[in-house]
Amino acid sequence: MNRPLTILGIETSCDETAAAVVRRPAGGGRGEILSNAVFSQIEAHAPFGGVVPEIAARAHVEHLDGLIARAMKDAGTDWDDLDGIAATAGPGLIGGVIVGLMTAKGIAAARGLPFIAVNHLEGHALTARLTDDLPFPYLLLLVSGGHSQLLVVEGVGRYRRLGTTIDDAVGEAFDKVAKLMGLGYPGGPAVERIAREGNATRFPLPRPMAGRPGCDFSFSGLKTAVRQLAEGRETLSEEDKADIAAAFQCAVGDVLSDRCENAMAAASDLIPPGHRRLVVAGGVAANMVLRERLMVSAHAFGYEFIVPPLKLCTDNGAMIAWAGAERMALGLTDPIDTGPRARWPLDPEAAPARGAGVKA
Ligand code: KG4
Ligand code: ZN
Numbered sequence: 001m002n003r004p005l006t007i008l009g010i011e012t013s014c015d016e017t018a019a020a021v022v023r024r025p026a027g028g029g030r031g032e033i034l035s036n037a038v039f040s041q042i043e044a045h046a047p048f049g050g051v052v053p054e055i056a057a058r059a060h061v062e063h064l065d066g067l068i069a070r071a072m073k074d075a076g077t078d079w080d081d082l083d084g085i086a087a088t089a090g091p092g093l094i095g096g097v098i099v100g101l102m103t104a105k106g107i108a109a110a111r112g113l114p115f116i117a118v119n120h121l122e123g124h125a126l127t128a129r130l131t132d133d134l135p136f137p138y139l140l141l142l143v144s145g146g147h148s149q150l151l152v153v154e155g156v157g158r159y160r161r162l163g164t165t166i167d168d169a170v171g172e173a174f175d176k177v178a179k180l181m182g183l184g185y186p187g188g189p190a191v192e193r194i195a196r197e198g199n200a201t202r203f204p205l206p207r208p209m210a211g212r213p214g215c216d217f218s219f220s221g222l223k224t225a226v227r228q229l230a231e232g233r234e235t236l237s238e239e240d241k242a243d244i245a246a247a248f249q250c251a252v253g254d255v256l257s258d259r260c261e262n263a264m265a266a267a268s269d270l271i272p273p274g275h276r277r278l279v280v281a282g283g284v285a286a287n288m289v290l291r292e293r294l295m296v297s298a299h300a301f302g303y304e305f306i307v308p309p310l311k312l313c314t315d316n317g318a319m320i321a322w323a324g325a326e327r328m329a330l331g332l333t334d335p336i337d338t339g340p341r342a343r344w345p346l347d348p349e350a351a352p353a354r355g356a357g358v359k360a
Contacts, residue, residue, distance in 0.1 A: 001329045002026050005083045006034070008071065008107070009321025012060040012100030013092025013120045014145065015041040015051045019067040020317030021075035021082075022130065024325035030133035031325065035074035036311070036318045037067045042186065049179045051145075057095030064103055071317065079111050084333065086324020089117035090341030091146070097340040105336050114333040116324035121346050123319035124281040125153055127308045130322040134306065137275055139267050141260055141294070144282030145171035145186070150215045150263040151346060152270045153279075156326045160270065161350035162263045163215025170252060171284045173219040177248050180230050181241045191245045192287050194238075198246030203229055205251040210258040215266065217259055222251055253293035260294060264301040277304040285313040 004026045011018040020036040041059045045051050072079075087104030090097055101117070108115035124142055128134045136158075142149045148165040168176070171188055178187025183194065205225050208218040226248055230236060236244075260278060278298040284290065285307050298305035312318060327333070 001331065005325045005328055006077060006081055007084050007086050007116070007321045007325045007328065008068070008082055009118070009317045009319070009324055010064070010068065010085070010087040010100040010104050011120070011123070011315055011317045011320045012064065012096045013088045013090070014096065014315055015045055015056050016315040017041065017060045017063040017067055018315060018317035018320075019064070019071035020321045021071055021077050022318050022321035022325060024322070024329060028329070031130040031322050033130070033318045034077065035071045036316055037071040037074065038311075038316050039063045039067055046185050049185050050175060051093070053093045053095055056093055057099055060096045060099040064099060068103070068107075082111070082113055084108075084114040084116055084324060084328050085111075086116040086118050086320050086327075088120045088123065088320050089338060090119065090344040092120055092342070094340055094342045097342075101338075101340050109336060114328060115336055115338070116327050116332070117334040117338040118320050118323045118327070119344050119346065120315075120320070121147065121344070122157070123323045125151065125159070125346065126156070126323050126326055127281055127312050127319045128279040128306050129326070130318065131308050131312065132306055134277065134279070135275060137271050138277040138279050139263060139271060139303070141256065141263075141278065141280045142282045143170045143256070143280065143284035145169060145175065147282065148217045148219070149346075150259060152267055156330055157332070159346040161345075161347035162266055163217065163259060164350070165217040165219065167218050167220035168223060170217070170219055170256070171282070173223050173252070174284065176223050177226050177245070180227055181236060181244065183241070186283075188284060188287060191249060192289065194242045195245035195249045195289065198242030198244070200243075200246035200250035202243040203247040205229075205247050207251055207254045207258070210255050213262065215259050215263045217255065219252075219255075222248065222255075249287070249289055253290050256290060257293055257297040260297050261301065264298070264303055276302055277306055279306045281308060281313065283314045286310050
């Protein structure tokens, strides 16, 4: 489709209610974010130490209309300026997904606009093309509260999974470690903050899967080791907490680098020399220490290292609008009766992950 596309994107799959307007230029290239309105529900979930699905769905209902109005106003767009409406159709907390999906379908039907059902993970996966005009293929480390995966991104809708977690997602591990130490929710930014003052070598922690073949991840053993460490002490001083946070973050960095290094080696047949780029996406990509660590690994393997700006790493509407624009440019729109999906793997061909507490 060789014309510019202006798309409204809606994201409601977890604890961020978000709406954004993004423009994809005619013929492709990097996109333009005309607006990006995000309402974080952190305060509503903080007392529970994690996302409560019913509270999330209710908050999406309360805030979504206002956010869409704000996104349209900030972008200076009228309904007539839009070429399509995109919404996250999964994977995620089903109550929230339904809120965004039904709203998007309602607008699409009322305005006679095409509708695009977006896989939330594809939103994260394609963000680097919105900001950096990246050609396919590239290697992607997707690290969020719900997912830890290594994928070769071969094209829109075309993913080859090299590895995934066999138990917890890395963001989930950050959140649990933070909860153990009473640091509040979400855990990632809190752990990163106190780790700055910490000594990463005082407490030895395991590096699950490191040194093993393959690209799968495991974080539950690391989380358990932190729990035993924390519960084994009568009280935790601020210094203890900082040292534990630093040790945990360092262990995560070692594990992620080890897995990425195996993936870069494995991808050498799949990614031609001029395309060797490691992209990190998802909320955990906001972590500066992990970014630095992964950049060193990428460069050691002759890979360029790319991370989207902070506010595009965590959940947002721009990534959904952009994935919608990429799909629509290929003529991929969806029927209005498309249903929500709690699970929706990017690579349906990938063998199911195996392990102790496997979830996906
Ligand atoms: O991508 P995202 O916003 O939502 C999901 O799709 O899951 O990721 C949220 C996750 C949370 O687990 C949060 O603790 C983690 O990303 N996170 C971080 C940081 N900022 C957010 N983890 C480590 N360091 C950070 N600075
Ligand atoms: Zn996400």
